[in-house]
Amino acid sequence: MATNKKTNTVHDFKYYNKKFWKFFFYGMGAIVLFFLFASWGLFGSMPSFEDLENPDSNLATEIISADGVVIGKYFQTNRSQLKYSDLPKNLVDALVATEDERFYEHSGIDGRGTLRAIVSLGTNGGASTLTQQLAKQLFHGEGSKFLPFRIVQKAKEWIIAIRLERQYTKNEILAMYCNVYDFGNSAVGVSSAAQTYFSKTPKELTVDESAILVGMFKNSSLYNPIRNPEGVKNRRNVVLGQMEKSNMITNDQKEKLKKLPLNLHFKLESHREGTATYFREYLRDYMKKWAETNKKPDGSDYDIYKDGLKIYTTIDSRMQLHAEKAVTEHMANLQEQFFIESKTNKNAPFVGISEKETNRILRQAMKASNRWTVMEAMEKSEDEIIESFNKETKMTVFTWKGERDTLMTPMDSIRYYKHFLQSGLMAMEPQTGNIKAWVGGINYKYFQYDHVAQGARQVGSTFKPFVYATAIEQLNMSPCDSIIDSPFTIPVGRHHVTETWTPRNSNNTYLGMVTLKKALASSINTVSAKLIDKVGPEAVIKLTHKLGVKTEIPAQPS
Template sequence: MTASEFKALARAALTRAASWLRPHLRPRSLLLLPALFCIYVLVLIPFTPGIRDIRRAKVDQPAQIYSADGKLLAEFRPTHREWVSLKEISPQVIDALIATEDRRFYQHHGIDFRRTAGAALRTFSGDRQGGSTLTQQLARNLYPEEIGRSQTLTRKLKEAITAFKIEALYSKDEILETYLNTVPFLYNAYGIEMAARTYFDKSAGQLDVLESATLIGMLKGNSYYNPVLNPERALDRRNIVLGQMVKFGHLQPAKLDALRKRPLRIDFERQTEEPGRAPHFAQQLRKWLIAWADDNDYNIYSDGLVVRTTIDSRLQTMATNALAWQGNQLQSIANAAWGGRGGCANANVDLGHAFIRETDQYRALRTGGANDADALKHLGADRAFMQTLCENKTRVQAAFVALDPRNGQIRAWVGSRDFTQDPFDHVAQARRQPGSTFKPFVYGAAFDRGAKPTDTFVDQAVEIPIRGDEIWRPTDDSPPSGRPVSLRDGIAYSKNRITAQLMESVGPARVARLARDMGVRESHLDVVPSLALGTSPVTLKEMVSAYGTIANDGSYIEPLLVTRIENKDGDVLAQFESAPERALSVDATRKLVDVMRDVINRGTGTAIRTRFGVRADVAGKTGTTQDNADGWFILMHPQLVAGAWVGFNDSRVTLRSDYWGQGAHSALPIVGDFMQRSLRSHVIDVRARFDTQETPGFWATRLTRLRTWIAQTFTSEPKPSAAKQTSVQKPVRAKRAPSEPEAEVTDAPSEPPVFTTMPPILPAPGEAASSVAPAAPAEAASDTQQ
């Protein structure tokens, strides 16, 4: 039976019962009505908010979010509100409130029966008026869902019962304080303190009688009496409040006429919450924490939870500063490339027209009857419109994230250049093509199948059939040399043709599976040959997580935001850690780390050494996508993996520079500056080294043992006396200047070259260094499908 059918049957039953009772009712029977009413009230009591809920509502204890080193990152409040005590609120606010909303507030116990009866009589006579006390209004404001919003007897009874409970639990001052701190005032301002700041740019304790009357007057109808949009109505309502204050003895009558003539004098400014040290991280954490709290019966806004996160406030500050510095440098380049403010349409007419056609103003003109040409001409001539449009489209964006590969703990997270200007999170939300930073998955899959860094492919034109009659022809920034190129050189110099041939031998399915196992687990990967050059969009968080797997000897650890959650008394409610999962064999991973060192030592990432003076054992990869739309760089250290992305929100916009558009020049400086500072401050250890010694296999181990046994058993040479071993010759290490990157390989060496497996020792950061860094070998700009 449906709800409507049930209501119809109930209505019919009540009608029949009333028709039967009517002739049988006598005056004595009317005494049953109060009893029935009392029974109904008793039935409603269990359906009203409980005492525990009321106590929780008053004691507002938002979750506090702390960094790993004990710094407060954020507080999760349900609304934009700052709680102030009653002593911190102007007495004139309280006088205006009581005179206007509840003049017998200190005499009743939750319900003013005289006012309620009077309001009922006036309502029956056609003049509808409210009779709710402040306590009833507080109950309605705090528990709108439990009490309801409909104008019914049941709702009023629930409201009255809750008001009685509040009066039993709180003192009058506590009720006033709670009411004034929870009542809404539009513009996301809750409570008298935020209202005072929003409309008068002062604290609640500084409000004068006119300002107090204006804000209290809004309570009758926030929108209708909005002093910003409806100043005349707000002025009239303010004067009514002043009259009420005179009527009930809160204001001298002699002052009323003069006060009524005074203007509103609104000083309006929307209040915004402080973004905090890691606003994008906090934004992501709030979603996770709400889900955890729901599953474990906690409230993040009132239970006083203390959340210990993985963020290191020192690293977070370094990352924020590095990204802001590089972002400002690139913005000046973008402004020049796009003709300055308002010049995007002149720099690229077709693209400028496309931007205009995507605006609401253009659609409004077309709806009004204008044709395409007229709409474009009209909006193109509007200098203010074009300036705003071009500034938004050509604003450089960037993102950065760093994590500890040993445990997956995220140490720094910067989602955009300015959270207040662009709250969109480019770390976890934006999906962009990763370009050549995806290539390590191809090389890792090859090493896992037995390939060696010294294996070669001929640098030649490549044509790979994909679907139907389509042919994929990857290119580099230089023509094919026809010479063999080793896998080590292929990744060091980011050779697309070498990587494409390696992808063909390994297979796209194997590469996609490895990428997912290593950390790219949320984005869809197209299983096609061009995946080798990063054509499937992914997030920066996924890529840095996958590089963390490489730095962790091939074991994937899910990125971790929180280490533990405590209650307000310090008791631990939950602890968190991520279990490692084997994604790539140890031997293959160590080969991959070793060849990725060469990206930094002599390949496309040499600026890490030459410009930023990083002398630690690091490995990494640059990445650039088609037309330089995206610049990437990810750097691995045994204790920290950091990655950055640079681009624009609209991928059709680029820096329009083959130099600055490359990841080696756009994203690398962010990571380089960050890593340099983190090493100098000793947050990570400059002496930490990757273990790239290959682990011998089962048969190799036993063969070595057999050879040792044979040599020890059948050798006839006497062992040297320990007494004669008085000196040991120290090995001499050949030195190679790190500031001299090798030229790109164009000829095959006659003999396999010998590569170092450890980074060269560079001067300490404080020592003298060349002021002009040599340019890094150019990374191939065409990293996507041609």
């Protein structure tokens, strides 16, 4: 009977050594191939050299006043571009100390941090450098939760980070990172965040304010100063601790700063709120027309919401604030008095009109409302729509003491808003024609009608310079020429006059012989009538239109 013997093979050290190195080199080769394939785009597209040179940043267009202040923006994403020189040192210090303390030592990948993350399986924090985070923000966004896809994304992130480090300086990378991060509340980038949360420019940020913003880089949704002030304060203190650990502030400074409240000055940037709202809306329409006739160097269209244009205006931000304050204070006082007087008026706010006329005005307002438009689109009958205007509903209404939540019918709200007195103010520099202040109404959010651009008024004596200009042009007169100030009549039939027209001076006095300069300065009516009689209304109208007035003007001397 045959006997089977088991033979145990004993391998020496050289055998295992050979196996180890074979495994090691194959593994390294596989890793190298993996990264090469990723860089070649086999696992999905990679940004080209041009993409790295010009990353899509979707910048807001800024409206800049004559004194250099940003008075508004047009945007889909509220982001403004900053250079490194625009960033305060305390913010840069806080960012590096908290997010990437070896930022100035690595070339996009932090080897030490990566090894630590691998050994601890990520329990002691990740190893993403600021450059890697920038790569993620610019080119692929939040990573996948599916592990294989996440590994591929991480590899691509490393490759892009290395390319970014080759393409840009450290300071440029820091500035780019600060420009693309979304801080919530429609604030993208440090510039918008500083304005939204603190009503400051980045350079004006204090150490504790910079620490708040840097703390938000971890998770702006979680560390939102409006929704989670206590969490933000704790996170700010962590950032201050990191700054002290990196010798950027002293322990005493850290302890003092940790005791400070958040000191927020939150102001959501909106197209309907802020400074010069009526002017900004007028300018928006102007820029849209400008963009139709002015193309980019490559022939494509400008987009005022994405192309980061800088629009320089003649508005003076200081004069604009004074103008808005003057309108607010004056109109609030007038409105208070008007409300008092309206208490005894059963048809308030209307005065001296019939019930039929009142109903016509209210019905016109109903049809112009958003409620009517929406319900009509829903194919509701006219009776149903009108009935809805008499049902109480919750709404927020404008008052001179701030917005107020209340309960009223839409019809009552129409009457309520009809109570408000309106106003328009425009300040122009006579020597240049530059507009320095523009207040189109009392509150753009609630009253969009622009009383500067759209409001029509009786021009009165402000039209007289056009008459004098026509006389100087047509009759070769000069401001020093004299004319008699005396009673004057234009008979029926002359210049299309249907009734005899005899203008009078405001004080019923006549000065005799006066120069044109004196007559215009004193706004003498008889002299204006004599001049328009000599040149004819048509010539005055022609020159007025030539000077830019688009309104249709009747050919009448008065």
